[in-house]
Amino acid sequence: MSTHAAVILAAGKGTRMNSRTPKVLHQVCGTEMLCLVGEAARQAGLAPVAVVVPQDSGLIESALGSEVSYVTQKEQLGTGHAVLQAEKLMKTVDNILVMYGDVPLVNANTLKQMMKRHDETEACITLLTSTLVNPTGLGRIIRDPSGTITAIVEEQEADAQTRSIREINSGFYCFRGPWLWKHLNGLPPSKKGEVFLTDLVALASLQGMQIESILSEDAYETMGVNNRVQLAEAETVMRQRIREHWMMSGVSMPDPSSVYIDHTVELGQDTIILPNTHITGRTQVGEACRIGPNSMISDSSIGNGCDVLSSVIRDSHLDDNVDVGPFSHIRGGSHLGQGVHVGTSAEIKNSRLGPDTKMGHFSYMGDAHLGKNVNIAAGAITCNFDGENKNETYIGDDVFVGCDTMLVAPVTMGKGSATGAGSVVTKDVAENTLVVGVPAKELPKKPKSVKEPNS
Ligand code: UD1
Ligand code: CA
Numbered sequence: 105m106s107t108h109a110a111v112i113l114a115a116g117k118g119t120r121m122n123s124r125t126p127k128v129l130h131q132v133c134g135t136e137m138l139c140l141v142g143e144a145a146r147q148a149g150l151a152p153v154a155v156v157v158p159q160d161s162g163l164i165e166s167a168l169g170s171e172v173s174y175v176t177q178k179e180q181l182g183t184g185h186a187v188l189q190a191e192k193l194m195k196t197v198d199n200i201l202v203m204y205g206d207v208p209l210v211n212a213n214t215l216k217q218m219m220k221r222h223d224e225t226e227a228c229i230t231l232l233t234s235t236l237v238n239p240t241g242l243g244r245i246i247r248d249p250s251g252t253i254t255a256i257v258e259e260q261e262a263d264a265q266t267r268s269i270r271e272i273n274s275g276f277y278c279f280r281g282p283w284l285w286k287h288l289n290g291l292p293p294s295k296k297g298e299v300f301l302t303d304l305v306a307l308a309s310l311q312g313m314q315i316e317s318i319l320s321e322d323a324y325e326t327m328g329v330n331n332r333v334q335l336a337e338a339e340t341v342m343r344q345r346i347r348e349h350w351m352m353s354g355v356s357m358p359d360p361s362s363v364y365i366d367h368t369v370e371l372g373q374d375t376i377i378l379p380n381t382h383i384t385g386r387t388q389v390g391e392a393c394r395i396g397p398n399s400m401i402s403d404s405s406i407g408n409g410c411d412v413l414s415s416v417i418r419d420s421h422l423d424d425n426v427d428v429g430p431f432s433h434i435r436g437g438s439h440l441g442q443g444v445h446v447g448t449s450a451e452i453k454n455s456r457l458g459p460d461t462k463m464g465h466f467s468y469m470g471d472a473h474l475g476k477n478v479n480i481a482a483g484a485i486t487c488n489f490d491g492e493n494k495n496e497t498y499i500g501d502d503v504f505v506g507c508d509t510m511l512v513a514p515v516t517m518g519k520g521s522a523t524g525a526g527s528v529v530t531k532d533v534a535e536n537t538l539v540v541g542v543p544a545k546e547l548p549k550k551p552k553s554v555k556e557p558n559s
Contacts (some may be wrong), residue, residue, distance in 0.1 A: 106198035108219050108278070110150035111190045114138050115158040115177040126158070128205035129167055130335055131344045132479045134366030137208035138327060140398035146171075147212035148219070150201055154190040182298030191288070197281045199223075200299065204275035208338055209325045209345075211318050214318070215276070221318050229305060231256075232276040234326040235319065241330070243273035243302050245317070253317055254309040255301035261294065271319075273302060274326030283313070289413035292557050319548040342367065350377075362395075372408065390424070399429070407442070420452075423459070425547040441476065458501065471513065472495070475501035481525075483508040500535065509544075 112384050118127025128138035129405050135143075145153050146441045153172040157164050158180065165174055170525070175189045187202055194200055200223060201215065214232065222230035231253065233245050244266050253535045256273045257266050287379070293299050297466040308315055324341045327334065346367060348359045354373035357363050362379040370388045378396030383389065387401050389466040390408035395401065399416040406412070406422045413429035420434045428434060432446050436454040436493055440446065444457045447464035455469045456477035463469065465482035471494050472486050485495045490513075500519035505511070507525040516532040523529055524540030524547075533539050 106223060108199045108201055108285060109152045109194055109197040109281075110145040110201045110203055111187055111194060111399075112138070112141055112145065112153065112155045112172075112205050113183055113186045114164060114201045115156045115161075115180060116206070117158075117180050117184050118206075118330075120418060121335075122332075127160075128163055129163060130329070132208045132329075132335065132367075133346060133370055137338075138164065138205040139167060140367070141203055141205050141210060142168055142172060144210045144212045145201070145203060148201075148215035152193070152197075154193050155205070156186045156189050171487040180454070181300035182293070184288060184299035184303065187284075187300075187301055188288050191285050193282065195285060197505055200281050200284055201280045202235035202275075202277045202279065204328065206329045207275050207326060207342060208275075209322075209323070209327055210276065211325050214325060215321055217318055218278050225314060225316045228277040228280050228283050228308050229315045231315070232274040232326060233317045233319055234274055235270050235449075236272055237270070239267075239270050239272045242328070242489065244269040245271040245273060247271075251558040252309075253305060253315040255306035257455055258294070258300060259487070260296075262453075271285050272326070274320060275327075275328060276529075277301070279304070281306050283308075294473060346525070367537050402433075419466055469497075470479045472497040472499065474499045474505070477501060477517070478503045478505070480505045481507040481509070484523075485510060 113127040116127065121127045129136045132140060154178050155168060155172050155174050157174050159176055159178055172192055175193060177186045177189045206556060207429045218232055241259050243251060243256045243258050244262060246257055248254050253400065256543035269322055274442035278342050284379060287304060291299050291303050305315060327338055329335050329338050346365050347363060349356060351357060352373050355371045355374040359379040363377050363381040366384040368386050369383050372389060372391035374391055375389055375393040380398045382400045385403035387393060387404050387405045392408055393406055393410045395412045401412065401417045404417045404420045409425045410422050413425040415429035415432045418435040420438040422440045424440055426440045426444045428446045431448055432450040434452045438452045438454060439456045441457055441459035443460045445462045449466045450463050451468045453470040455472040455475045460476055461474050461478040463480040468481065468485040470486050471489040478499050487510050488494055495513035495514045498516040500517060502520045503517045504522040506527060507522045509523045510528045512528065512530045515529055518533055520534035521533045522537040522538045523544060527540050527544040528542040529539060530543045540547055
């Protein structure tokens with residue numbers, strides 16, 4: 105079997121984006137365009153993969169990682185010149201699939217079909233084309249009366265008749281390696297001084313070489329992104345693809361158009377995503393959860409059977425059967441144990457709440473470690489910042505923290521201890537002890553074991 109490698113072009117200036125960020129690093133549904141193209145190459149089995157990058161490409165390399173090789177194009181002299189930079193690396197490969205890093209919706213299956221056609225026909229070049237209602241700005245496919253491809257003409261070089269052609273060049277090409285390297289170097293530059301990779305097609309045609317194509321059935325997958333309007337269009341298409349994928353996998357969305365799910369998210373069966381909800385980054389949601397309306401979850405993992413109503417969860421972990429909201433904020437690496445209840449207007453930062461702990465109303469836990477079955481009553485907070493340092497609070501199992509208690513960290517509440525309403529706790533509290541007042545002092549009596557959440 106012949107080998108197929110990929111060369112992904114990502115060195116262009118991307119002027120039309122008007123951005124300090126390289127064009128190919130703009131994201132579509134939370135993933136950089138270049139990473140989506142790279143993923144399609146990997147899924148299609150292309151190897152090795154070389155990415156042509158501009159100088160100072162640190163950002164690109166850290167987004168894409170070390171599984172691909174990088175070659176630098178020092179000056180942006182066009183797509184033909186860009187591919188030439190990969191010659192040394194790819195000299196011995198039979199076939200080169202050139203891909204553009206700004207065509208984010210391409211499917212791995214389409215790439216596989218291209219390679220298959222290329223192998224079966226033994227063509228010199230196999231192109232991926234598409235027929236668009238509005239082909240403005242794109243290279244047009246020129247065919248002779250028999251339907252054979254004879255050239256690609258760029259928009260800026262096209263006359264009116266050529267511009268009326270609706271079949272376009274997608275920017276994906278399979279080339280026979282030896283032919284590519286033999287002819288790429290000698291390609292003359294365009295009027296503007298750029299070497300167009302697309303000019304190889306007319307050259308192959310003149311030489312009588314075979315040029316094949318496949319027509320993409322999904323016009324969107326060939327959509328190039330040159331500006332932010334096109335970026336938003338690509339995002340709209342991908343967002344819909346993602347929603348359809350999850351709905352077909354058993355996730356309900358009564359109003360899908362108001363649901364935003366990143367490419368990197370995973371959702372469990374029988375979960376329902378209610379309107380105006382954003383689930384982004386590396387987030388996993390388990391089965392039979394109810395998320396939204398009006399929730400935002402990013403880079404978090406949510407267990408099975410959880411309910412997140414009108415709340416924000418970031419960089420955190422919820423075990424099974426946790427309910428949060430409305431209007432609460434869980435963040436900074438927090439971990440809520442099984443069956444935890446977080447009610448209205450609570451904030452939890454860098455804290456751990458043990459199983460069955462309840463925190464119903466207007467509370468803040470920061471840098472705190474709570475055991476199981478703790479009750480945090482309305483308005484109780486940790487005073488975790490002393491103006492200089494963040495200090496930790498330890499709350500043992502079965503503790504009852506009364507309404508409006510201030511826990512001045514660092515402080516520990518022993519297992520089974522309790523505070524009265526309005527206490528300001530400045531010193532550690534021993535197990536099974538009730539403290540009250542400002543500053544809180546021990547009452548001689550043992551606390552009743554009041555464990556009902558106040559509601
Ligand atoms: C290109 C094609 C056009 C096609 C369209 C599909 C050429 C000459 N034109 O036009 O036929 O219809 O894509 O979307 O190829 N790049 C480099 N180095 C350079 C120039 C570009 O690496 O010197 C990279 C860019 O980063 C980008 C890709 O090549 O990923 C395409 O370049 P771009 O300038 O966007 O070409 P288009 O004008 O879109
Ligand atoms: Ca482009």
